[in-house]
Amino acid sequence: MADSTLGRVRVAAALAWAAHPAATVAAAVLGVLAGAAPVATAWLTKLVLDALAMGEGAAALVPLGVGLGLAGLAVIVLPHVSVYAQAQLRRSLRLLIYDRLFRAVNRHPGLSRFENPAFHDTLRLAYESSHNAPDRLVVGALTIGQALITLSGFVVTLFAVSPVMVAVIVVAALPSLRVQLMLSRERAEVMWQITPAMRRQVFFGDLLTRPEAAKEVRLFGLGDYLRTRMLDEVSGVNRAERDVDRRTLRSQGMMALLGSVVAAGGLLWAILSAASGGISVGDVTVFVAAVAGVQMALTAIVSQWADAHNALLMFGHYTAVTDAEPDLPVPAEPTPLPGLRDGIELRDVWFRYSEEHPWILRGVDLFIPSGRTVALVGVNGAGKSTLVKLLCRLYDPVKGQISWDGVDLRDASPDELRGRIGAVFQDYMDYDLTAAENIMLGDLTAAADHDRVHDSARQAGVHEVITALPRGYDTMLSRVFGDRDDQAGVALSGGQWQRLALARAFMRWRQDLLILDEPSSGLDAEAEHEVHSSLRRYRGDRTSVLISHRLGTVRDADLIVVLSDGRIVERGTHDELMAAGGEYARLFTLQSSGYERGPAPEDDAPGDGGPGDGGPEDSLRTATPSTRSAGR
Ligand SMILES: Nc1ncnc2c1ncn2[C@@H]1O[C@H](COP(=O)(O)OP(=O)(O)OP(=O)(O)O)[C@@H](O)[C@H]1O
Numbered sequence: 001m002a003d004s005t006l007g008r009v010r011v012a013a014a015l016a017w018a019a020h021p022a023a024t025v026a027a028a029v030l031g032v033l034a035g036a037a038p039v040a041t042a043w044l045t046k047l048v049l050d051a052l053a054m055g056e057g058a059a060a061l062v063p064l065g066v067g068l069g070l071a072g073l074a075v076i077v078l079p080h081v082s083v084y085a086q087a088q089l090r091r092s093l094r095l096l097i098y099d100r101l102f103r104a105v106n107r108h109p110g111l112s113r114f115e116n117p118a119f120h121d122t123l124r125l126a127y128e129s130s131h132n133a134p135d136r137l138v139v140g141a142l143t144i145g146q147a148l149i150t151l152s153g154f155v156v157t158l159f160a161v162s163p164v165m166v167a168v169i170v171v172a173a174l175p176s177l178r179v180q181l182m183l184s185r186e187r188a189e190v191m192w193q194i195t196p197a198m199r200r201q202v203f204f205g206d207l208l209t210r211p212e213a214a215k216e217v218r219l220f221g222l223g224d225y226l227r228t229r230m231l232d233e234v235s236g237v238n239r240a241e242r243d244v245d246r247r248t249l250r251s252q253g254m255m256a257l258l259g260s261v262v263a264a265g266g267l268l269w270a271i272l273s274a275a276s277g278g279i280s281v282g283d284v285t286v287f288v289a290a291v292a293g294v295q296m297a298l299t300a301i302v303s304q305w306a307d308a309h310n311a312l313l314m315f316g317h318y319t320a321v322t323d324a325e326p327d328l329p330v331p332a333e334p335t336p337l338p339g340l341r342d343g344i345e346l347r348d349v350w351f352r353y354s355e356e357h358p359w360i361l362r363g364v365d366l367f368i369p370s371g372r373t374v375a376l377v378g379v380n381g382a383g384k385s386t387l388v389k390l391l392c393r394l395y396d397p398v399k400g401q402i403s404w405d406g407v408d409l410r411d412a413s414p415d416e417l418r419g420r421i422g423a424v425f426q427d428y429m430d431y432d433l434t435a436a437e438n439i440m441l442g443d444l445t446a447a448a449d450h451d452r453v454h455d456s457a458r459q460a461g462v463h464e465v466i467t468a469l470p471r472g473y474d475t476m477l478s479r480v481f482g483d484r485d486d487q488a489g490v491a492l493s494g495g496q497w498q499r500l501a502l503a504r505a506f507m508r509w510r511q512d513l514l515i516l517d518e519p520s521s522g523l524d525a526e527a528e529h530e531v532h533s534s535l536r537r538y539r540g541d542r543t544s545v546l547i548s549h550r551l552g553t554v555r556d557a558d559l560i561v562v563l564s565d566g567r568i569v570e571r572g573t574h575d576e577l578m579a580a581g582g583e584y585a586r587l588f589t590l591q592s593s594g595y596e597r598g599p600a601p602e603d604d605a606p607g608d609g610g611p612g613d614g615g616p617e618d619s620l621r622t623a624t625p626s627t628r629s630a631g632r
Pocket residue numbers: 115353357360378379380381382383384385386387426
């Protein structure tokens with residue numbers, strides 16, 4: 001754990017070493033040399049001046065002159081080489097730190113962390129601090145080391161001329177250190193406070209530029225409103241930063257004034273002492289250089305110390321992310337999850353998203369038999385999607401148990417469980433990647449299997465759409481990333497994207513459980529019919545859980561379960577539920593009657609596929625006059 005300051009220093013130093021040992025050593029050695037060079041220059045200058053004043057010959061002056069030249073060269077060259085080594089270290093660090101940060105993010109098997117605002121604040125600061133905290137620490141440590149070398153060299157030099165002056169300068173620097181540390185703590189605190197505003201600023205900026213949002217922003221005239229909201233956030237951040245900057249300016253100004261008074265007093269003393277013959281002219285020059293050098297080194301130490309301190313405080317967010325326990329307990333020795341033989345059982349499952357939220361599932365008992373299709377229906381907010389998220393173990397039940405052939409999902413490896421599930425969610429993703437990649441993401445192990453990608457696309461009815469694209473399966477499906485030569489980008493329709501999401505799930509067709517949460521909500525009637533026929537055909541004897549508001553698409557499920565307010569209120573086959581005349585029958589009849597009333601007179605024209613049994617799926621045919629093959 002890296003809770004303590006020392007712990008964080010250790011983590012940062014270990015990171016630097018792991019990232020690039022050679023660059024770390026080079027940066028350290030160059031730092032030492034760069035720190036020693038100004039001291040050597042000052043000493044050699046004094047020796048040359050004293051030798052000249054004493055009328056020494058070339059034999060004494062030449063080595064001193066050469067030494068002085070080399071020291072001067074080092075003063076000029078070393079900082080550049082040192083900057084290069086530090087940059088090299090910084091680049092390697094960045095790579096390593098991103099790797100560790102996002103590995104840690106991926107370690108959370110569930111969703112709860114990603115729905116927690118404090119986690120996002122920490123993550124944002126972790127992301128930012130991981131950009132620069134370790135190299136600020138390493139560079140800070142090197143700069144402090146370098147400045148300490150310069151400082152001790154000049155302190156020794158100055159001590160030879162005036163021990164009192166050494167004490168005055170060092171004592172004058174102490175309040176500065178204290179003030180800087182206080183300010184760095186304050187700055188870290190302000191950063192934490194303004195992070196939500198910074199995230200909101202990015203959110204509003206994003207809304208103003210995202211193609212998905214551009215339509216509503218223009219239609220509702222939201223441009224100025226969103227811009228103003230964004231600027232409000234920026235102004236809040238600016239105000240908070242300005243307040244800290246003002247306090248910093250005040251404190252640093254006072255400290256600089258104190259330093260100048262001390263330096264001016266020292267200079268006056270040196271001039272008067274030289275005039276009275278107390279010290280040599282060489283002493284005066286080395287004194288002036290030493291006072292400036294000590295003050296510069298002390299300022300560097302104090303400000304680097306404060307900066308490193310601030311970086312450490314910020315780095316705490318990084319270590320908070322990398323040290324965090326997984327959001328769901330992962331068993332050290334998971335029970336193997338065999339292929340589904342009997343079924344999945346939910347026993348008295350209670351769930352709420354957090355203690356502040358209401359119960360979403362209230363004592364659900366359900367058996368999903370292997371090889372059967374179970375449909376979940378119910379009004380908006382009944383808890384259907386929540387239930388399937390629990391089946392995928394994206395959350396754990398708060399009470400009760402879900403078991404897979406008797407194995408509690410909590411005892412299994414989440415990766416193994418998900419390897420056995422194929423799913424299309426209601427809020428499926430559109431990836432700004434090529435069409436092939438959008439499908440292949442369903443099963444990375446089959447990335448090179450083009451036939452499988454094409455078969456999945458065919459099953460989802462999107463193969464023809466893709467082959468008609470400018471570059472077929474290699475077409476980039478994005479309006480924001482694209483080929484530089486083909487700036488237009490390719491945009492798919494909502495239903496076409498949904499079919500791609502289905503194709504992605506079909507890549508996992510051989511898995512044991514298929515979850516389809518509103519898989520056809522965006523499809524036209526013909527496509528929906530095709531997709532559901534395809535689903536029925538390919539579902540075969542596989543286990544599936546289907547959620548749909550279009551009740552006609554679930555009527556042939558082996559079991560239909562009606563959820564209401566987190567409870568199962570009815571279960572049975574379509575015929576049983578219709579005969580029971582309960583909630584399902586009410587919803588089904590409501591939908592049927594809506595469809596029956598809906599068609600415009602010309603829709604009833606012969607050849608348009610007139611009403612059949614009056615069911616919702618039959619009525620859907622009338623929604624699209626061009627429907628050719630609807631009906632089962
Ligand atoms: N991540 C979340 N955090 C807090 N509450 C949530 C979260 N997701 C869903 N809810 C709440 O849980 C309840 C059930 O949502 P759920 O999505 O499971 O319903 P649903 O039956 O699938 O609805 P729909 O038919 O509209 O898709 C809703 O009241 C919703 O506000």
